[in-house]
Amino acid sequence: MARAVLGRATGPERAASPRPDRGGRVAHLDRDRALVEAAQRDPLQFDALYRRYLAQVYSYAYYELGDHHEAEDVTERTFLAALAGLGRFDERARPADGEGASTFRVWLFQIARNSVSNHRRGRRRHAEEPLEAAAGVADPLDVEARAATRDDASAAWRAVAKLPGDRRRAIVLRFVDEMSTAEIAGVLGKTEGAVRVLIHRALRSVACELGARR
Amino acid sequence: MTFDRDAASTDALLTDLYLDALLAGALLDDPGGDSPRLDPAARRAADRLRRDLVRVHPSFRFEERLATRLAEAAVAMRMPVAAGAEGRVVALRPLPGDTLDRDDPATDPVETAGRPGLDAARRNAGRPLLIGGALTSAALSIAGAAYVAWRRGRPLRGDPMARAARVVRAARPASRRSGVLD
Numbered sequence: 001m002a003r004a005v006l007g008r009a010t011g012p013e014r015a016a017s018p019r020p021d022r023g024g025r026v027a028h029l030d031r032d033r034a035l036v037e038a039a040q041r042d043p044l045q046f047d048a049l050y051r052r053y054l055a056q057v058y059s060y061a062y063y064e065l066g067d068h069h070e071a072e073d074v075t076e077r078t079f080l081a082a083l084a085g086l087g088r089f090d091e092r093a094r095p096a097d098g099e100g101a102s103t104f105r106v107w108l109f110q111i112a113r114n115s116v117s118n119h120r121r122g123r124r125r126h127a128e129e130p131l132e133a134a135a136g137v138a139d140p141l142d143v144e145a146r147a148a149t150r151d152d153a154s155a156a157w158r159a160v161a162k163l164p165g166d167r168r169r170a171i172v173l174r175f176v177d178e179m180s181t182a183e184i185a186g187v188l189g190k191t192e193g194a195v196r197v198l199i200h201r202a203l204r205s206v207a208c209e210l211g212a213r214r
Numbered sequence: 215m216t217f218d219r220d221a222a223s224t225d226a227l228l229t230d231l232y233l234d235a236l237l238a239g240a241l242l243d244d245p246g247g248d249s250p251r252l253d254p255a256a257r258r259a260a261d262r263l264r265r266d267l268v269r270v271h272p273s274f275r276f277e278e279r280l281a282t283r284l285a286e287a288a289v290a291m292r293m294p295v296a297a298g299a300e301g302r303v304v305a306l307r308p309l310p311g312d313t314l315d316r317d318d319p320a321t322d323p324v325e326t327a328g329r330p331g332l333d334a335a336r337r338n339a340g341r342p343l344l345i346g347g348a349l350t351s352a353a354l355s356i357a358g359a360a361y362v363a364w365r366r367g368r369p370l371r372g373d374p375m376a377r378a379a380r381v382v383r384a385a386r387p388a389s390r391r392s393g394v395l396d
Contacts, residue, residue, distance in 0.1 A: 043288035047281060050280075056269065058272045059269045059270050062270050068272075075272065076280050080284065153266040153268070155266075156262055157267070159259075160263070172267070174233060174237070175237070175264060176268070176269050178237050193223060193226070196226035196227060196229070197222060199230065200226035200230075203229060203259045204253065204259070206262075207253075210258075210259060
């Protein structure tokens with residue numbers, strides 16, 4: 001599958017420092033600002049934000065839940081909640097986030113993260129299927145099975161799936177959704193330093209896991 | 215201990231810088247690059263994850279179905295408020311020097327509960343009407359006018375005859391009361 005690089009500022013654009021505007025305030029850094037404001041004026045304009053972030057939110061949910069149907073369910077809840085709450089969205093971009101950062105994306109992924117948590121809780125509470133089937137649904141190895149034809153991808157995912165929750169989430173947000181450390185910190189509610197350490201340790205764990213398989 | 219923590223933070227920062235470059239595509243031609251201080255194993259793992267952890271896309275059918283649902287929700291959000299909700303409460307016969315303002319907490323039935331003095335002062339005042347919303351349509355205007363006339367002719371709660379009528383009505387068996395309008 002071709003890797004789609006969506007919505008990530010690269011190179012000089014990313015490295016550029018934020019510009020103060022005429023009023024001396026820090027210029028807004030949210031690259032989605034125009035789209036968000038349009039959607040706040042007219043909810044039908046939300047479609048542009050939806051198309052931009054659909055694959056990212058879906059991927060996050062898929063890597064978290066390991067099932068396409070459940071990922072679709074969480075994705076749907078996330079975007080419906082985002083649309084309903086868009087009027088309350090408050091942009092708080094920081095210079096440290098860089099010009100490529102998007103506070104809307106951080107906000108959206110916070111909703112997605114909560115939706116995944118709620119979905120997991122509901123899955124535990126309403127476990128009506130036989131244990132074997134439920135285990136099959138919950139098991140991240142489902143992802144591995146779908147990628148069975150791609151041994152490398154399967155091994156990589158298996159290594160990531162073994163990571164503890166926040167390390168796994170940080171890796172997925174960094175590599176799949178291509179978020180900056182500042183954005184991940186916003187989504188996970190941690191400091192940037194903590195996120196850096198999380199990712200560094202996660203990479204070492206993945207390295208050990210992949211090394212052990214050779 | 216502090217030294218270890220600093221070293222870990224430094225390693226984490228180096229890894230972060232490496233990932234920034236890797237994900238920005240700056241190292242596509244030379245994955246691994248020149249990062250002598252970066253742990254080689256972590257670097258290899260990063261390169262591997264960069265290559266193998268792909269973004270997945272939902273089905274086109276799901277995308278369009280959700281887009282339709284969002285559009286429906288957006289249309290519902292754009293609809294004007296329900297008929298009648300745009301009306302405002304005014305006094306049919308305001309008290310001298312008094313205006314019945316909907317935003318005034320004193321006119322809020324919840325706010326005025328437990329304040330009998332204020333309630334008694336308003337007892338003989340005109341009853342509030344909802345205008346502008348319900349009475350704008352011709353059909354509703356006729357029904358509304360009939361309702362207002364009926365309400366105006368109905369005895370107030372404090373009237374002795376009304377109390378007597380309610381007592382008599384309450385004393386009658388339920389079967390005889392059915393279908394009788396109060």
